[in-house]
Amino acid sequence: xxxxxxxxxxxxxxxxxxxxxxxxxxxxxxxxxxxxxxxxxxxxxxxxxxxxxxxxxxxxxxxxxxxxxxxxxxxxxxxxxxxxxxxxxxxxxxxxxxxxxxxxxxxxxxxxxxxxxxxxxxxxxxxxxxxxxxxxxxxxxxxxxxxxxxxxxxxxxxxxxxxxxxxxxxxxxxxxxxxxxxxxxxxxxxxxxxxxxxxxxxxxxxxxxxxxxxxxxxxxxxxxxxxxxxxxxxxxxxxxxxxxxxxxxxxxxxxxxxxxxxxxxxxxxxxxxxxxxxxxxxxxxxxxxxxxxxxxxxxxxxxxxxxxxxxxxx
Amino acid sequence: xxxxxxxxxxxxxxxxxxxxxxxxxxxxxxxxxxxxxxxxxxxxxxxxxxxxxxxxxxxxxxxxxxxxxxxxxxxxxxxxxxxxxxxxxxxxxxxxxxxxxxxxxxxxxxxxxxxxxxxxxxxxxxxxxxxxxxxxxxxxxxxxxxxxxxxxxxxxxxxxxxxxxxxxxxxxxxxxxxxxxxxxxxxxxxxxxxxxxxxxxxxxxxxxxxxxxxxxxxxxxxxxxxxxxxxxxxxxxxxxxxxxxxxxxxxxxxxxxxxxxxxxxxxxxxxxxxxxxxxxxxxxxxxxxxxxxxxxxxxxxxxxxxxxxxxxxx
DNA sequence: CTGAAAGCGCTAACAA
DNA sequence: TTGTTAGCGCTTTCAG
Numbered sequence: 001x002x003x004x005x006x007x008x009x010x011x012x013x014x015x016x017x018x019x020x021x022x023x024x025x026x027x028x029x030x031x032x033x034x035x036x037x038x039x040x041x042x043x044x045x046x047x048x049x050x051x052x053x054x055x056x057x058x059x060x061x062x063x064x065x066x067x068x069x070x071x072x073x074x075x076x077x078x079x080x081x082x083x084x085x086x087x088x089x090x091x092x093x094x095x096x097x098x099x100x101x102x103x104x105x106x107x108x109x110x111x112x113x114x115x116x117x118x119x120x121x122x123x124x125x126x127x128x129x130x131x132x133x134x135x136x137x138x139x140x141x142x143x144x145x146x147x148x149x150x151x152x153x154x155x156x157x158x159x160x161x162x163x164x165x166x167x168x169x170x171x172x173x174x175x176x177x178x179x180x181x182x183x184x185x186x187x188x189x190x191x192x193x194x195x196x197x198x199x200x201x202x203x204x205x206x207x208x209x210x211x212x213x214x215x216x217x218x219x220x221x222x223x224x225x226x227x228x229x230x231x232x233x234x235x236x237x238x239x240x241x242x243x244x245x246x247x248x249x250x251x252x253x254x255x256x257x258x259x260x261x262x263x264x265x266x267x268x269x270x271x272x273x274x275x276x277x278x279x280x281x282x283x284x285x286x287x288x289x290x291x292x293x294x295x296x297x298x299x300x301x302x303x304x305x306x307x308x309x310x311x312x313x314x
Numbered sequence: 315x316x317x318x319x320x321x322x323x324x325x326x327x328x329x330x331x332x333x334x335x336x337x338x339x340x341x342x343x344x345x346x347x348x349x350x351x352x353x354x355x356x357x358x359x360x361x362x363x364x365x366x367x368x369x370x371x372x373x374x375x376x377x378x379x380x381x382x383x384x385x386x387x388x389x390x391x392x393x394x395x396x397x398x399x400x401x402x403x404x405x406x407x408x409x410x411x412x413x414x415x416x417x418x419x420x421x422x423x424x425x426x427x428x429x430x431x432x433x434x435x436x437x438x439x440x441x442x443x444x445x446x447x448x449x450x451x452x453x454x455x456x457x458x459x460x461x462x463x464x465x466x467x468x469x470x471x472x473x474x475x476x477x478x479x480x481x482x483x484x485x486x487x488x489x490x491x492x493x494x495x496x497x498x499x500x501x502x503x504x505x506x507x508x509x510x511x512x513x514x515x516x517x518x519x520x521x522x523x524x525x526x527x528x529x530x531x532x533x534x535x536x537x538x539x540x541x542x543x544x545x546x547x548x549x550x551x552x553x554x555x556x557x558x559x560x561x562x563x564x565x566x567x568x569x570x571x572x573x574x575x576x577x578x579x580x581x582x583x584x585x586x587x588x589x590x591x592x593x594x595x596x597x598x599x600x601x602x603x604x605x606x607x608x609x610x611x612x613x614x615x616x617x618x619x620x621x622x623x624x625x626x627x628x
Numbered sequence: 629c630t631g632a633a634a635g636c637g638c639t640a641a642c643a644a
Numbered sequence: 645t646t647g648t649t650a651g652c653g654c655t656t657t658c659a660g
Contacts, residue, residue: 005639006646015645030433035413036350036359037637041652045350047393055369056379058571064378065370068396077410079361080394082382096391099349119344238575257372258572261552319655320630329629351653355636 049097066277109133111172131175141280146182152251153186160314161224168201168228209235230254249312267310363411364420380591423447425486445489455594460496466565467500475538482515482542523549544568563626581624
């Protein structure tokens with residue numbers, strides 16, 4: 001009898017006695033309703049999918065944690081998948097999630113064209129996190145990367161620095177490009193050298209960032225360095241320490257563990273993963289409730305945290 | 315016609331012409347097979363669920379990353395959920411995952427009795443990660459916590475330390491208890507003070523660990539400290555630096571960012587999240603293939619990484 | 629080689 | 645208040 005379904009769904013139209021009987025049976029058989037079958041019938045599933053480079057990355061792990069928290073508030077399970085910066089893999093995992101009929105998708109896109117995703121938007125809402133996807137008109141929740149690195153340059157310049165170098169992540173990623181552009185603009189606005197000798201904008205990991213810093217130090221004698229990503233800071237800062245060059249000023253994009261304990265403390269522009277994740281889930285649920293919203297770009301504010309390394313004089 | 319299904323599943327018994335026609339239609343309608351309906355019919359779903367304290371924790375984020383990687387090798391999607399150290403929440407999310415018919419579950423249990431999970435094991439394999447669950451006979455993949463902290467004590471003692479303090483995480487968690495026990499044993503084995511004055515084993519976060527360290531420093535004059543968890547190290551080490559007491563030797567359980575760049579570098583016992591995650595997935599898939607395996611405890615080896623803070627003389 | 633029918637576990641709609 | 649029927653999208657079985 002399908003009265004069982006009514007009991008499970010707290011339908012009012014069921015006699016107390018019957019309800020009791022059904023619940024007894026449920027207990028005796030330790031019966032558990034199959035939520036997948038329910039989703040199939042309902043035609044929709046609450047799950048949301050999140051696709052990032054890797055979960056093992058300070059920024060993305062905080063992002064995923066915030067997403068999981070926000071999602072759990074509306075009882076939505078979270079499926080994770082990682083791209084490892086591989087466009088083919090990204091496409092594969094996104095399509096897998098779509099086949100699973102996730103109700104929506106949060107995506108930190110890899111580099112490259114994403115127009116293949118456009119048709120999917122028609123039935124599966126997508127909110128981009130941290131960076132835009134070329135060729136895709138979708139919501140985006142992130143920060144104003146350009147203004148952020150520009151403010152880092154301004155900050156250093158206000159302490160008298162003129163030879164400010166830049167170490168950045170893979171320029172294929174729009175976010176990296178925006179950050180580099182912000183650096184360039186701020187340098188140019190102050191009439192500072194922006195010839196390119198001071199720029200090493202292709203360091204996708206700490207090791208290459210460390211190597212780039214070593215070269216910069218040897219050849220360009222910068223008095224300050226802007227690091228465009230946490231994974232770069234994790235190379236720049238250790239190298240400065242191992243070379244005993246902690247006299248070089250540093251402002252990093254993205255906070256990290258022990259930044260405050262190092263000597264000097266590392267001045268950073270905080271990259272608010274929590275706020276980005278929370279906002280992204282909210283935007284996604286809003287779009288789930290009303291499908292025809294216009295594609296929006298939401299910028300979460302960032303803050304510069306003074307800790308010493310960014311306030312070193314020339 | 316149900317020939318479509320045959321095309322999708324690469325069934326050999328279908329004429330090339332028909333296959334072509336079906337594929338054309340699939341393309342034209344941008345049809346995507348519903349993997350949930352498939353799972354419903356098949357009675358089984360490949361997804362595995364992972365339940366941890368929080369994704370935003372260096373150890374667990376590495377663990378989740380490793381799990382996702384290992385799972386993707388067998389094409390298994392990963393559902394994450396966090397307990398936030400709340401037993402009620404843990405039960406709720408586990409039951410949610412079971413209702414979704416995940417094929418198996420990876421669980422880092424909260425403190426407290428877990429016998430409620432026992433009946434679930436009959437149909438949903440569970441592999442515990444990092445720590446046992448009281449009242450539950452299930453596989454466990456972790457490290458020998460006891461031996462690890464004991465070796466930390468031995469290491470410090472070999473440099474002449476006798477007043478070795480201990481700062482640890484919440485003692486409700488079996489792992490924390492095992493680590494404390496290892497410390498105690500090693501201290502006792504050397505005839506060192508283990509009265510309890512040197513022990514602060516209830517620091518569930520960096521702030522409380524920092525406060526505990528301050529008290530220890532003021533009242534007990536330890537020459538060395540064993541930190542029983544990364545989250546404790548993140549309080550102990552900054553406090554030592556802010557108090558200019560970097561003469562105190564430190565060995566921490568669990569590696570962390572910049573541990574090598576601090577002065578002195580922090581000697582740690584690495585907590586191999588990658589290996590634990592990979593092993594756990596392997597054990598789970600093994601159990602999925604053959605349900606009647608005995609409950610096993612698998613210990614992944616740990617290594618002490620010398621960086622300076624653990625090799626300071628008295 | 630292809631089609632038709634049945635059923636996975638669930639619920640909406642209708643009937644009793 | 646309760647039971648029956650149908651069908652979500654898929655695959656397995658059995659006929660054609």
